[in-house]
Amino acid sequence: MTTEINVGVKSQxxxxxAEVNKRxxxxxxxxACGGSSALMYPSKYVMDREAKGVDSYLYSSNExxxxxxxxxxxxxxxxxxxHSGTTPxxxxxxxxARSKGALAxxxxxxPESPLAKESDVYLKYEWGKEADAFATNYSVMYQLVFGVLNLLEGNEKYELIEKNLEKLQATYHKAAEQTAAAATQFAEKHKDEKIIYTMASGANYGVAYSFAICILMEMQWIHSHAIHAGEYFHGPFEILDKETPFIILLGLDETRHLEERALSFSKKYGEKLTVLDAKEYDLSDIDDEVKGYIAPLVLNYVLRQYADKLAEIRNHPLSLRRYMWKVEY
Amino acid sequence: MTTEINVGVKSQxxxxxAEVNKRxxxxxxxxACGGSSALMYPSKYVMDREAKGVDSYLYSSNExxxxxxxxxxxxxxxxxxxHSGTTPxxxxxxxxARSKGALAxxxxxxPESPLAKESDVYLKYEWGKEADAFATNYSVMYQLVFGVLNLLEGNEKYELIEKNLEKLQATYHKAAEQTAAAATQFAEKHKDEKIIYTMASGANYGVAYSFAICILMEMQWIHSHAIHAGEYFHGPFEILDKETPFIILLGLDETRHLEERALSFSKKYGEKLTVLDAKEYDLSDIDDEVKGYIAPLVLNYVLRQYADKLAEIRNHPLSLRRYMWKVEY
Known part of the structure; x- marks a missing residue:
């Protein structure tokens, strides 16, 4: 079944x-908006690093x-x-976009949603615990982006990324097992916190952003903000003290130095630090050449456990909302 | 003296x-980093709206x-x-940039700083209460950006923006007078707050970002986060309640609808709202065609009063730091 779905993704x-090729x-x-926008940040990073000719931009939908x-x-x-295809x-x-002549x-x-209907092409991705990582949103996005780069500029990483995404589920499982205890510890330590900052840079910043606005603010009503690890030293770090919790992500891309520097400073003056370091996970199945691009996907997967455990211990389900889908906005 | 300095800016x-023209x-x-990066956000907005051929990107320096x-x-x-020209x-x-063959x-x-020395060209801007707005950072940035657009693509707003920037100081004064009482009220109401969010979109987002990270986090040690008004409804708005303070900026650019929508929702469910609306300021000296671009500069100027009053009432000078310039980082 998994194989069949994965073949389906490839043919999508x-x-x-083929449509891109006509233009x-x-x-x-x-x-996109919110979490769906955040999942595009690693792809914007890929474009900046890989696209010799094509330009790229990232905006929240109404912007x-x-x-x-x-x-x-x-x-x-x-x-x-x-996700639902209904975000107005x-x-x-x-x-x-289509009214301007662009390909959407x-x-x-x-697949039956308004978004699918209003687009030239839609790609259906899988979701939930049963889904193979290859068929889920981050992976489908990468396949599309590297596919476009391959088609337009002959970028040679397309096959490599596809091959690595096929091994992603196994990598997810190993990383999740490795971090299960840490996720529980995090939840116990932070159950009464009013604010938790997140921090990252490069390909990982979107994961920090998503955890801040979707998990902490939206689903747990905990104050938050994703701090860019490079901007940290130009304002935000003055907020650091022994009482203020930070989740610091360390990826494997070219900007890792920024995250390491932010962590090293935070260790000197802060105490409530939670560190997720992709270097500590078993990424032995992933080729070195694309580890930097794959790390944010693994960090994002691992963080979901932190969210689950936090929701559980706080007795505040991730599905609970005050306003979203409930009132007019 | 002002005239002389302004003539000097124009010749710079x-x-x-002339250097751009050689390439x-x-x-x-x-x-740039922090506040110096934030002051470039309106220019990125200008590029996206105006530049038909030239592409543009914005990054924190180490990123x-x-x-x-x-x-x-x-x-x-x-x-x-x-500002100091020393940010490493x-x-x-x-x-x-220069090692890659780019023009810096x-x-x-x-003017004697390392940054000035390492650049192909430097532009010295004025600073402080005595300086005429025309010669200050936001204005010099706009003159450069519109100048580049004029040179490379024949953009016709260059002279118009220059003419309007010459009237900026008078506009600043009027807006500051109009908002002096509101700034004091804001400070009194918020002196004991532990967190204050800011919010804006479009050309104004950088002003919200700057106030959050430089004024509130860096200079007042108050938790903060600049929420994008379009992203608000996709996560962050769940944090809104009658106790959580927001500063909401309304500019005059094409994205104003996003800011109005965020304000309208916040009024329904929130109570601690501070609204700075450029529509309420006397911008009669500014041409309609560039009001959207000028509004963030005025909002930024006005907000400085809010910062001054907040610092005063909290007895926490804006110059006070824990780490910046004091410890190794």
Missing amino acids: IKAAL DIKNVFFV FIYRNPVKLGKNSLVILCS ETVESAKF ISLTNE | IKAAL DIKNVFFV FIYRNPVKLGKNSLVILCS ETVESAKF ISLTNE
């Missing part, structure tokens, strides 16, 4: 790339529409994402 | 543009170096800023 990507694509816009970038047009590929601003962004490719869990 | 810009510039990188964007090269203009990562960024133009208050 192939179909999407003269010169720039890529990543457009995209109202900012109305002058470069959006028939040479644009707009990549959108909404993202559906509107797909319409807006969306990722969603719901 | 002219000299910088074949295809992309612009905005590179720029380690991310090492593949597009950085001899067709790049790298615009840097550091930004000085390093100038060296790095920096803004600084210190």
